[in-house]
């Protein structure tokens with residue numbers, strides 16, 4: 001079958017464009033962590049405000065330094081209005097809506113999801129740049145849609161429990177606290193407050209005392 005040269009060029013160009021589109025989808029999915037946020041976790045929209053988790057939204061910093069942010073998106077605000085998360089650590093956002101579909105976009109980052117009533121939207125990301133980010137609703141949700149926003153503050157957080165400024169530092173802590181008491185591993189919240197000072201107070205015997213003496217050492221510095 002004879003195909004005109006120009007016809008061939010268009011055919012190959014069209015096929016090439018399709019391949020580029022498919023490849024870009026693959027790249028953003030695998031390489032840039034663009035994933036569907038929903039993990040098929042459902043919730044009754046009517047019970048969102050009394051839900052143990054979503055009824056009291058906020059930020060939880062875990063022992064390993066990562067954070068979970070629970071958010072309620074409703075007409076026409078996000079709760080909490082101001083969200084503080086650690087820099088350079090995994091932050092998992094969990095959110096749902098008691099009314100209509102909202103959007104949740106952290107401007108200038110890859111944090112972006114729909115918030116669908118009946119479902120829990122969840123994604124995990126990390127922020128390498130400290131500062132203030134604007135969160136906006138990017139799904140039209142009613143007359144107050146344009147005022148629906150919140151603030152995300154990314155900052156270097158002091159060790160909340162068990163972790164130092166950098167994950168690498170935590171590796172040193174067990175070796176130092178090991179001198180003080182064998183129970184140090186069981187009380188990461190206490191030893192974590194002053195990982196540098198714990199080594200100095202090697203005289204402490206019981207694990208319960210480690211927290212007190214460590215705090216005292218911190219005051220001496």
Ligand SMILES: [Cu+2]
Pocket residue numbers: 074075076101102103137138139140141145148
């Ligand atoms: Cu909205």
